[in-house]
Amino acid sequence: MALAAVGLVIGRIVSAFDNEASLIGGVRDELNQLNHELTSMSSFLEDVDKTTVQTEGEKTWVANVRDLAYEVEDIIDEYMYYMNKQKYMVNSQGGASSSFQDHQRRLPNHSESSLFYRDDDLVGIEDGKEQLSGWLMDKEESQRTVISVVGMGGSGKTTLVAQAYKSQxxxxxxxxxxxxxVSQTYAVNDLLRSMIKxxxxxxxxxxxxxxxxxSYRELIEMITNFLRLKRYVIVFDDVWSSNLWRDIHVSLLDEGLGSRVILTTRKEGIASSSFGVKSHVHYIKLLGVSDAWNLFCMKAFxxxxxxxxxxxxxxxxxxxxAKCEGLLLQ
Structure with missing residues (x-):
């Protein structure tokens, strides 16, 4: 698991060099050094994996490397977001330039593409889908319930939720x-407008x-008026901050009709939060050897x-x- 996490981060750094070289500027040397350090860690982890018995010190070190890899991945994501934002000019009216708007339109939304996967393109999600569907349709649970799905980047959180969500x-x-x-940065009013749409x-x-x-107040009023006496389900995909619930929960009425709120997140601290309401957490499981092989062949060939x-x-x-250690990395 730690080896896969480190490998994923190395891939992100290489991708940054290949695709965003013009944005990196003065941090190229630092990223290059980080890449060398992570590569050395990866080699050590491969050696550790070959030993049948690990000391407590080795186990602790491996766990620390895994956590560090996740943090580095998050930092790279955030850095590239801000560098992309600064690359484009803002026009005199305070709006984004046409080049920035064109760039945004060209960016694919890989998360939402999960809504259009065919069932025969999916592997290893049957048990998770059954659990999510059970929580969604539980008629004995009448209060509004929050369902969190947690897993590292590329583990298939969005794909799993999309399959349960779009089921007729x-x-x-x-x-x-x-x-x-949602993603890493969001404006509350824009989020509310998206909910209304x-x-x-x-x-x-x-x-x-x-x-x-x-205004914020008018948007909240519109949502609450629309949801009154309705049983709803809403997905917030790619949540990075626990502040999201604080920002939007007032708009999501709980009238005892069995409404459901689903969050996907990489952060276990968000997933395990009770949100002050009834909640469930589903942890994404890594693929078994057979499923991982079938998925790879399906995508690569x-x-x-x-x-x-x-x-x-x-x-x-x-x-x-084998090096992916069960990560979907779709």
């Missing part, structure tokens, strides 16, 4: 629904035209007959899958 069996249990992508769109109602001019790995690549492919 599940959706028939609710009067309205919404999917909101999603709820109205799902209900096939005309989206109010004057949303952009509404999608154009081959039966999505089979060519024989001359099999040893190399199996070694690569």
């Amino acid at each position: 069996i599940v959706k028939r249990q609710f009067d309205c629904y919404a999917w909101i992508t 999603e709820f109205y769109h799902g209900a096939k109602e005309a989206i109010p035209m004057d949303l952009s001019s509404m 999608s154009s081959n007959p039966n999505r089979c790995c060519p024989q001359h690549l099999k040893t190399l492919a199996q070694d690569l899958v």
